[in-house]
Amino acid sequence: MNSRLMQILKELIASENALTSEYLANVVQVTSRTIRDDIKGLVYLLESNGAVISSIKGKGYQLQINDNQKFRSYLQQFIQDELDQEFVPDLPEERIKYLIKRLLLADAYLKLDDLSDEMHVSKSTIQNDLRQVKKILERYSIGMERRPNYGFKVKGSEVKLRFAISEYVFDRNERVANSSWNDQLSSLTQEKNLDVIWTIILEQIKENNITLSDIAINNLFIHIAIAYKRIKSGHHVSLYNKEQKEIMKQKEYQVAQEIVKKTEQVLEVSFPRVEIAYIAIHLLGTKLVSQTNISEQEIANVMEGEVYQLTISVLETIEKKMKLGIRHDRELIIGLGLHFKPAMNRYRYGMNVRNPMIDAIKSNYPLAFEAGIVAGMVLENHMGATIDENEIGYLALHIGAAMERRKLETGPKRCMIVCASGLGSAQLIKYKLQSKFGSKLEVIGTTEYYKLDQIAFDKTDFIVSSVPITKSLPVQVIEVNTILGDKDLENIESFVLNNGTSVFEYIKKELVFLRQSFTTKEEVLNFLVDQLLIKDLVDENYLDAVNEREAVAPTAFGNFVAIPHPITAQTDRTFLTICTLEKPIFWADRQVQFICLLNVKKNSSEDLQTMYDMLGKIVDNTALVQELVKSKTYNEFINVLIN
Incomplete structure (x- = not known):
């Protein structure tokens, strides 16, 4: 099975719904006709291996597994075969990752002709892919050096090269299990050596009472393997003498010395003193301290002054810009403080951190990630260093946890029932609502229309009324029938569960642009902002604000979707500007075909x-x-959303 068929099968396995040939064609960058031929091939391969692919009219293709055991055995055998043979990248994303890996690990110049033969694609395809590679490497301050008759190679500081290697040579979404790391690291040194290194690290951090997260241990493990290959190639990290002397005073330097001493015996290579210092930074930069349940004033007393002030500055900035109501969350103050101390150590020595959860954080906690960006900007100003999205992802985890805690504290929605046909009818509505929503809704009372002015609106979230209410009230009114029907309950449910807002309130016909032919992210953003400028909905600097957010971390969320927006609210009302494309485009390193420019009301x-x-x-x-x-x-478009 080639990589294209495997990609199609992966998509079918992952989806609960049928997938159209158009969707699959976009994923693997071929025509719908090719997809139909591929599906025929997959049907043939799967029919004797416990699964079938059904073609559902008007919906697409759906995988049905009839024999779980047989199907799993087939997949396991295929995965094993893939590991045993040399991998040839086929999809655009695969080629880009492959090229990055080749460039980062190459000791000499690479030629277009050689890569073309190696990857079985044309030189022009390689050149197009290299444009994306260049953009990705620029995030690490790594350039591409070209030399006539020799080819090209990457150029950048050794520290930056290592960060990139740890990100792209080793799949950050890979499971943490030793066997997975061994598969990926086996090209650097023998598997038995890797097992010994792993054991050395665990023994030393245990003996010296250094607490590291699982991710931190894996980062250190990977670093030592990378350092081994780079040292063998004659490359070393550079540190200023003053910085190195400061590190050598730390306890972590002694632990690093012991790790290196034992590792040298296994790998039969001599680590320079500066490499020991670099391993010590890993240990310094990933310290964890147990959280304690103390008051905010006690936190201020025990936390270093600089760290505490930075933490409070971050929380006050987030509250000012985003109004999340988490400024005084004690767990958040402690969590961020404990994170900032090692983070400041890392950035003092120009060291980033890997975050294997970054894609999941961006997709599942987008608002927390936006707050993490605000926090990262405060940290940038304090440290005078660029904060990347890996760090922002970790900040977002702390912030997201505080947001979830606040949700638990806010309690159920509260409503008042207004009914003109007597107490019996009002009680009927009340008990129907309590039966439907349980603890999610508190009915605080019933009243008649003429007593509306006596309602305590500051303690009421909305009103359910069986009579029309024409006067303006400070809370939303949901008009229902005396005998509640399904539609009435749906309207109330929309408010209880979704805060009374509907996505359709934010989508206006004049701001939906379908089947556009743009080919770059820049073209899309320029067009959308121009439309908003024409309609006088944004200021002249709006595009700069959107691009500023993109520069921090691309807003492509996967599934061909991007949601660009400024870091802070800029408009007089909240609305969406939507654009779909005839063909997918690259948005950073992801493909995008559905763009939703999110415009949020200022001071809302x-x-x-x-x-x-x-x-x-x-x-x-x-x-x-x-x-x-x-x-x-x-x-x-709207009918698709409604249905």
């Missing part, structure tokens, strides 16, 4: 998490996104 107390939740329901559904992308008119 709107629940942005609700907005992201609503968008999430749209963009997480592969079949839905593909239907939206195919829509040619606004009505067709």
